[in-house]
Amino acid sequence: MKQSELDFINTLRQSSRYIEQHRGKTCVVYLPGELMQAPDTLKQLSQDVGLLHNLGLKIVLVMGATPQINAALEKQNIPWQHQQQFRITTLEILPIFQQTIGIVRSQLEAVFSQATCMQANPLTLISGNWVIAQPIGVINGIDFQYTGKLRKINHTAISGSLDAGQIALLTPLAYSLTGEVFNLNTLEQACEVANAIQADKLMIFANPQQLQDLPKQLSIPELDHIIQDSSDPEQVRFLQQLAKTNHTVKRVHIMEQENxxxxxxxxFSLDGVGTLIFSDRYHQLRPATIEDVGGILDLISPLEEQGVLVKRSRERLELEIENFILVERDQHIIGCAALYPIAGQTGELACLAVHESYQGQELGTELLKAVEKKALTLGLNRLFLLTTHTHHWFIEHGFGLESVSALPSEKQSLYNLQRLSKVLIKVL
Ligand SMILES: CC(C)(COP(=O)(O)OP(=O)(O)OC[C@H]1O[C@@H](n2cnc3c(N)ncnc32)[C@H](O)[C@@H]1OP(=O)(O)O)[C@@H](O)C(=O)NCCC(=O)NCCS
Known part of the structure; x- marks a missing residue:
């Protein structure tokens, strides 16, 4: 088989797990106006959103139109004013907002209609007066006029549209109970809508300034640290906004708007390409079951080939599976360790491995702690292990170098002189 075919099959296998996981899930996608400036980008985006829809995801799109509004105001030589992060929407410029947002929205609807011919099912974009707005008001003597903020959301109506197989579209315009039109900050709106409908995911396209130096994954405490340490006010505002959603929405993904x-x-890929803010536990430690044998073999085989771990056959693994503890991420085994009670109160730690893409995140340390805890629960008070490559790591984790004679006698007779493994022991 050609490499390209193998790659294709592997990609398909990897993504099928996610297709299953995401089916029926609700996803709010924030589309900044920048993303909708280039027709090609817009076309690709509509096809991708159409694909998500066909794969069974319920999608809410929240579109911005800032660069388009700026261009329209510049064209008419109308200056505008920003205060804090908000643009002051005067009565004079409000019609330009309505007009421009209307144009962007119709362009979006048009590309979705075009994308429909690539899809098995028609893509219906639907929008409505779901968001009730109220004026921001007068702050520090500045009247924000028709710049509004979200007052409440008719989430039942949005969920109803999603259940009917439609893609819900929200624009920066929302209406007050007094019948006035307001211009809203769309990122804020996307976050609030995601909270209100208890979305499973919030997908945010962001600019390079907002994304700068963000790692691939962030827990809520880590996000708080970045907010404290960042010296860029735009990034701080952006992240503070996202931090507010994380109590309801478990996963917020931030992606480059150029892509x-x-x-x-x-x-649909294991590691994604953006930054994931998670409030649920992103990986979990658990005992292995017989179904995990294949995943463990995938993880340890390369290390066996390199001679780092002793070779284990599938049959042996199946027999010994109860000794294993795993680290799992998105139903993918990325770490393992085994504990074998040997004699008296001694146990052997073996087969500790973390997939190389995830090393350095203290998963190895977490696994070791879990093994030690299990050993104590089993009444063991001494752990030993044999290693050819990793003795320093274990010494840093409280093990001491010992001679072969310190091993339990049954293990001494099995000691493989050719491997010349180091013997390490830890008293628990
Ligand atoms: C050893 C191993 C399990 C550690 O997993 P991990 O999740 O990366 O561990 P942690 O994040 O808790 O620790 C990472 C630290 O250990 C260090 N480390 C990794 N392998 C090491 C080794 N062989 N010797 C010394 N230090 C090592 C890393 O450099 C890193 O140090 P730093 O924090 O100063 O940068 C992982 O490197 C692995 O799977 N190695 C291959 C398999 C193996 O050797 N298993 C042991 C045989 S029983």
Whole structure:
């Protein structure tokens, strides 16, 4: 088989797990106006959103139109004013907002209609007066006029549209109970809508300034640290806004707005391409079951080939599976360790491995702690292990170098002189 065919099959296998996982899930996607300036980008995006829809995801799109509004105001030589992060929407410029947002929205609807011919099912974009707005008001003597903020959301109506197989579209315009039109900050709106409908995911396209130096994954405490340490006010505002959603929405994905394909990569590949803010536990430690044998073999085989771990056959693994503890991420085994009670109160730690893409995140340390805890629960008070490559790591984790004679006698007779493994022991 050609390499390209193998790659294709592997990609398909990897993504099928995610297709299953995401089916029926609700996903709010924030599309900044920048993303909708280039027709090609818009076209690709509509096809990708159409694909997500066909794969059973419920999608809410929240579109911005800032660069388009700026261009329209500049064209008419109308200056505008910003205060804090908000643009003051005067009565004079409000019609330009309505007009421009209307144009962007119709362009979006048009590309979705075009994308429909690539899809098995028609893509219906639907929008409505779901968001009730109220004026920001007068702050520090500045009247924000028709710049509004979200007052409440008719989430039942949005969920109803999603259940009917439609893609919900929200624009920066929302209406007050007094019948006035307001211009809203769309990122804020996307976050609030995601909270209100209890979305499973919030997908945010962001600019390089907002994304700068963000790692691939962030827990909520880590996000708080970045907010404290960042010296860029725009990034701070952006992240503070996202931090507010994390109590309801478990996963917020941030992607580069220059790369609309990031939407699919983020959802259907193991590591994604953006930054994931998670409030649920992203990996979990658990005992292994017989179904995990294949995954463990995938993880340890390369290390066996390199001679780092002793070779284990599938049959042996199946027999010994109860000794194993795993680290799992998105149903993918990325770490393992085994504990074998040997004699008296001694146990052997073996087969500790973390997939190389995930090393350095203290998963090895977590696994070791879990093994030690299990050993104590089993009444063991001494752990030993044999290693050819990793003795320093174990010494840093409280093990001491010992001679072969310190091993339990049954293990001494099995000691493989050719491997010349180091013997390490830890008293628990
Ligand atoms: C050893 C191993 C399990 C550690 O997993 P991990 O999740 O990366 O561990 P942690 O994040 O808790 O620790 C990472 C630290 O250990 C260090 N480290 C990794 N392998 C090491 C080794 N062989 N010797 C010394 N230090 C090592 C890393 O450099 C890193 O140090 P730093 O924090 O100063 O940068 C992992 O490197 C691995 O799977 N190695 C191959 C398999 C193996 O050797 N298993 C042991 C045989 S029983």
């Amino acid at each position: 609309p394909g990031a939407l699919l990569l983020e959802l």
